[in-house]
Amino acid sequence: MSFARRLAVLAGAVLLMAGPANAQMFNPETFTLKNGLQVVVIPNHRVPVVSHMLWYKVGSADEVAGKTGLAHMVEHMMFKGTKTVPAGAFSKIVAQNGGRDNAFTTADYTAFYQNVAVDKLELVMKLEADRMANLKLEDKDFQPERQVVIEERRMRIDNEPEALLEEQMTASLYQVAPYHHPVIGWRQEIEGYQLSDIVEFHKRWYAPNNAVLILSGDVTAAQVRPVVEKYYGAVPARPVPTRLREAEPDPVAARSVELRDEDVHQPSWNRAYLAPSYHQGDTTLAYPLQVLSEIVGGGNTSRLYKALVMDKKLAASADAGYGPQALGETSFDISVSPSPGVAMEQLVPAIEDELKKLADSGVTEQEVARAKQRLKISVSYAKDSFHTGPRVLGAALTTGETVADVEAWPSRIEAVTAAQVSAAAKAVLQDQRGVTGLLLPTRPGDATVSDENRAQRSMGSFGRELR
Amino acid sequence: MSRVMTKSLHLAAALLLTAWIAPAQAFDIQRVVSDGGVEAWLIEDHANPIIAMNFAFRGGAAMDPAEKGGLSNMAVSLMDEGAGDMDSQTFQGKLEDLGISLGYGAGDDSIYGHLKTVTDNRDTAFSMLALSLTKPRFDQDAIERIRSQILADLAHQQQDPQAIAGRALSKTLYPDHPYGRASEGVEASVKAISRDDLTAWPTHRLGRDRLIIGVVGDLTAAQLKPLLDSTFGGLPEKADPVAVPEVQANATGHVEVIRRQIPQSVVLFGEQGVKRTDPDWYAAYVMNYVLGGGGFSSRLMTEVRVKRGLAYGVSTGLSPYQHGALLDGGTATRNEKTAQSIALIRSEWQRMAEGGITPQELADAKTYLIGSYPLQMDSTASIASILVAIQMDNLGIDYLDRRAALIDKISAEDVQRVAKRLLDSKALTFVVVGNPAGLE
Numbered sequence: 001m002s003f004a005r006r007l008a009v010l011a012g013a014v015l016l017m018a019g020p021a022n023a024q025m026f027n028p029e030t031f032t033l034k035n036g037l038q039v040v041v042i043p044n045h046r047v048p049v050v051s052h053m054l055w056y057k058v059g060s061a062d063e064v065a066g067k068t069g070l071a072h073m074v075e076h077m078m079f080k081g082t083k084t085v086p087a088g089a090f091s092k093i094v095a096q097n098g099g100r101d102n103a104f105t106t107a108d109y110t111a112f113y114q115n116v117a118v119d120k121l122e123l124v125m126k127l128e129a130d131r132m133a134n135l136k137l138e139d140k141d142f143q144p145e146r147q148v149v150i151e152e153r154r155m156r157i158d159n160e161p162e163a164l165l166e167e168q169m170t171a172s173l174y175q176v177a178p179y180h181h182p183v184i185g186w187r188q189e190i191e192g193y194q195l196s197d198i199v200e201f202h203k204r205w206y207a208p209n210n211a212v213l214i215l216s217g218d219v220t221a222a223q224v225r226p227v228v229e230k231y232y233g234a235v236p237a238r239p240v241p242t243r244l245r246e247a248e249p250d251p252v253a254a255r256s257v258e259l260r261d262e263d264v265h266q267p268s269w270n271r272a273y274l275a276p277s278y279h280q281g282d283t284t285l286a287y288p289l290q291v292l293s294e295i296v297g298g299g300n301t302s303r304l305y306k307a308l309v310m311d312k313k314l315a316a317s318a319d320a321g322y323g324p325q326a327l328g329e330t331s332f333d334i335s336v337s338p339s340p341g342v343a344m345e346q347l348v349p350a351i352e353d354e355l356k357k358l359a360d361s362g363v364t365e366q367e368v369a370r371a372k373q374r375l376k377i378s379v380s381y382a383k384d385s386f387h388t389g390p391r392v393l394g395a396a397l398t399t400g401e402t403v404a405d406v407e408a409w410p411s412r413i414e415a416v417t418a419a420q421v422s423a424a425a426k427a428v429l430q431d432q433r434g435v436t437g438l439l440l441p442t443r444p445g446d447a448t449v450s451d452e453n454r455a456q457r458s459m460g461s462f463g464r465e466l467r
Numbered sequence: 468m469s470r471v472m473t474k475s476l477h478l479a480a481a482l483l484l485t486a487w488i489a490p491a492q493a494f495d496i497q498r499v500v501s502d503g504g505v506e507a508w509l510i511e512d513h514a515n516p517i518i519a520m521n522f523a524f525r526g527g528a529a530m531d532p533a534e535k536g537g538l539s540n541m542a543v544s545l546m547d548e549g550a551g552d553m554d555s556q557t558f559q560g561k562l563e564d565l566g567i568s569l570g571y572g573a574g575d576d577s578i579y580g581h582l583k584t585v586t587d588n589r590d591t592a593f594s595m596l597a598l599s600l601t602k603p604r605f606d607q608d609a610i611e612r613i614r615s616q617i618l619a620d621l622a623h624q625q626q627d628p629q630a631i632a633g634r635a636l637s638k639t640l641y642p643d644h645p646y647g648r649a650s651e652g653v654e655a656s657v658k659a660i661s662r663d664d665l666t667a668w669p670t671h672r673l674g675r676d677r678l679i680i681g682v683v684g685d686l687t688a689a690q691l692k693p694l695l696d697s698t699f700g701g702l703p704e705k706a707d708p709v710a711v712p713e714v715q716a717n718a719t720g721h722v723e724v725i726r727r728q729i730p731q732s733v734v735l736f737g738e739q740g741v742k743r744t745d746p747d748w749y750a751a752y753v754m755n756y757v758l759g760g761g762g763f764s765s766r767l768m769t770e771v772r773v774k775r776g777l778a779y780g781v782s783t784g785l786s787p788y789q790h791g792a793l794l795d796g797g798t799a800t801r802n803e804k805t806a807q808s809i810a811l812i813r814s815e816w817q818r819m820a821e822g823g824i825t826p827q828e829l830a831d832a833k834t835y836l837i838g839s840y841p842l843q844m845d846s847t848a849s850i851a852s853i854l855v856a857i858q859m860d861n862l863g864i865d866y867l868d869r870r871a872a873l874i875d876k877i878s879a880e881d882v883q884r885v886a887k888r889l890l891d892s893k894a895l896t897f898v899v900v901g902n903p904a905g906l907e
Contacts, residue, residue: 045514046512046514046844047841047844048841049841049842049844079763088763088773091762091763091764092763092764092831095761095762095763095764095831095834095835095839096764096831096834096835097834097838098834098835098837098838098839098840099838099839099842100839100842115842116842117838117841143776144772144773144774144775144776145776146776147775147776147777148772148776148778148779149779150776150801151731151776151777151778151779151799151800151801152779154730154731154799154801155731155779155799158729158730158731159628159729159730159731159733159799159901160627161626261626262728263625263626263727263728263729264626265622265623265625265626266619266620266622266623266625266626298563299559299563300555300556300559300563301556301559301560301563306556309612310555310556310612313611313612313615316615316616316618316619316620317616317619337619337623338619339615339616339618339619340615340618340619340622370564373564374563374564374566377565377566377585378566380515380516380517380566380585381517381566381583381585383515384515384517384846384847384848385845385846385849386845387845
């Protein structure tokens with residue numbers, strides 16, 4: 001973690017807690033304003049603070065061709081002034097009131113938050129509603145901020161071989177879906193934005209009927225409703241475009257990308273399989289795939305860890321991941337790092353062997369029972385932090401789920417059978433659905449890629465939160 | 468993660484222990500002493516059926532012998548890899564099945580650990596912790612597996628410009644002191660660690676005389692007392708003395724460039740800071756906020772990011788050790804502008820040293836540093852870690868009640884004094900990893 005990333009630390013830490021395993025049982029209160037703004041309140045009275053989060057149903061997958069990264073750029077520009085609040089003042093006002101604020105953008109949503117003492121809630125609500133309605137931007141603030149975003153891209157992507165590889169894998173996995181391009185955008189397209197692009201994007205998407213307000217902390221719905229009505233209720237609804245997530249054609253060819261870099265000292269093998277989400281593809285697989293992910297890569301007693309790290313001693317780490325919260329199709333991911341001294345040629349057959357076993361023979365009743373028990377017990381921790389609920393509910397409500405879906409998570413996991421998990425493994429773990437990504441050191445004699453070429457060839461990022 | 472950066476991030480969390488909404492109103496901290504004499508601080512919170520315990524032993528990786536650098540890190544990495552009659556898979560599997568989180572870490576100046584469980588599994592959780600503390604197995608196959616994972620991690624750090632820069636800055640500022648070495652060790656030292664080294668480690672290092680405990684959640688003092696004895700009572704009464712020399716940062720003003728063919732240069736910098744016990748601690752804390760600790764409210768962020776778009780972020784932090792202290796920071800700028808960012812940082816350093824801060828900056832720093840305090844307390848585990856940090860720094864059980872006043876009494880003159888004392892733009896030492904133009 002870098003100094004330069006301190007701003008992102010909070011968001012990152014909270015994200016880790018907000019995986020599907022924690023998505024359950026928040027018992028929220030909800031209401032909707034006349035202008036369509038959905039409001040969710042998650043009371044937690046341990047300390048007199050509140051997290052105020054406004055989620056917009058827009059992300060990088062809603063951008064138009066040639067303007068990739070614009071959703072994220074708009075998020076940055078939301079801090080650059082309104083008719084009454086000067087550029088840069090937003091965060092300063094929050095800090096002067098003992099609060100912290102930040103924002104993040106993904107492929108499917110853009111969210112802004114302030115964590116404050118509960119008596120400052122009205123202040124931040126006023127500020128947030130103001131920049132929904134009254135953003136007023138100037139080119140003199142836009143130009144340096146665009147440079148900031150380009151530096152952010154260099155920091156997160158261009159300087160990091162692993163991030164470059166991930167971009168390549170993403171661009172290869174999604175051939176048609178708008179998840180193909182990186183959340184932060186292609187470098188040359190970031191350089192081409194006009195201020196008018198920002199203004200139009202904001203006007204098109206930043207409407208109360210396209211947003212979800214989530215309050216978590218020492219508040220109740222009855223307490224906050226009048227204040228929410230006062231500030232957010234004053235912003236008129238307006239038509240918002242339909243969000244499109246083009247379905248991928250049935251994948252026909254296994255793909256592979258390889259990134260060699262002279263700075264790579266610890267290689268890795270990665271695979272992403274195209275997989276259904278809660279919202280697109282064969283959605284009945286979404287719960288079984290979460291159980292599968294736990295069996296395959298959840299912790300130090302998972303199948304991959306046991307086989308590759310413990311028994312065969314070929315790998316230093318082996319992980320699996322699956323994020324069902326997406327408007328379009330998503331991915332089932334596996335990542336393995338070889339032990340020092342182990343050649344990729346030794347490791348890969350062992351990984352393929354495990355994956356083939358899973359697809360062919362499925363999982364056992366006992367594995368499923370254990371995985372479900374682990375997922376179920378994680379429910380107990382869900383209400384502990386006042387950050388977990390808003391992160392899970394916000395992502396759900398901006399990707400086509402309902403509060404009821406989130407609350408039903410424990411019972412839906414409980415209902416998953418071993419036969420369903422085996423069927424899900426068979427359906428998803430198919431070679432032609434996958435992109436393999438190899439991170440390797442440069443071979444002796446390879447030409448070195450220059451700085452600029454390296455920056456230019458970087459592509460693709462999904463599921464990454466950016467401010 | 469590199470030493471310098473880890474310290475600062477730790478600090479960012481540990482330091483925001485300032486009270487505005489007096490936490491005593493929300494929390495009653497009880498000092499609990501077991502029949503066997505084990506002390507813990509407890510905050511009862513019965514809202515959720517969860518218990519979190521954090522603990523630490525004074526004396527950390529800085530006590531590792533140089534030729535066995537990384538010993539503490541490797542030992543703590545193995546303590547949850549099998550204990551008593553449970554091998555690694557049995558132990559880990561039981562933790563996972565019961566949803567118990569148990570783990571350890573090795574800092575420069577302390578060994579720390581945590582336990583989190585649902586109330587139903589309380590007794591099992593504490594007994595598994597007791598086993599791992601007093602009967603870790605250090606099985607040979609687990610040793611080799613963890614060694615291999617640590618070596619993989621060290622290799623991984625070599626491809627991370629942030630980690631490279633952090634290691635280099637530590638080494639530059641502390642050339643002849645354990646703080647200059649990575650707490651995870653280096654390849655050769657990690658390979659040199661034997662099973663005998665590991666089995667001897669807990670008896671030398673995990674003494675009850677070094678122990679600090681914070682507990683938060685769904686249990687009472689009466690319930691906690693016997694658990695303290697059954698969990699920690701089996702540890703040695705005394706550990707080896709902490710023999711780490713006091714040290715001043717070797718800040719010479721040098722700019723060290725480590726060439727890497729990457730488009731952006733990672734820049735870290737540092738010089739001598741203030742220890743947590745320093746009378747000027749709070750003045751330095753306020754000064755740092757204005758200089759580079761305060762995000763978008765800081766001078767450096769305004770100059771480097773907002774006005775010129777030179778970086779996504781720039782920040783500074785106080786990094787106190789038990790036996791030394793740094794004031795350090797970092798940024799990342801495209802290669803052709805790296806020299807400009809460094810010049811700006813030096814110039815802000817000098818401006819603060821010469822002119823101090825304005826009344827408005829002072830007021831804003833205070834409202835933030837005091838008011839943001841309760842935001843830290845977002846989970847049982849985060850509150851438990853705060854209880855440990857307060858004890859580690861000997862701040863007193865009433866610290867949360869006094870914190871706001873300690874900050875509030877700082878004057879602009881105090882800040883000016885500490886700025887003059889600390890900030891020396893000519894001594895500020897830089898490490899740059901990248902391909903910066905105009906720097907050798």
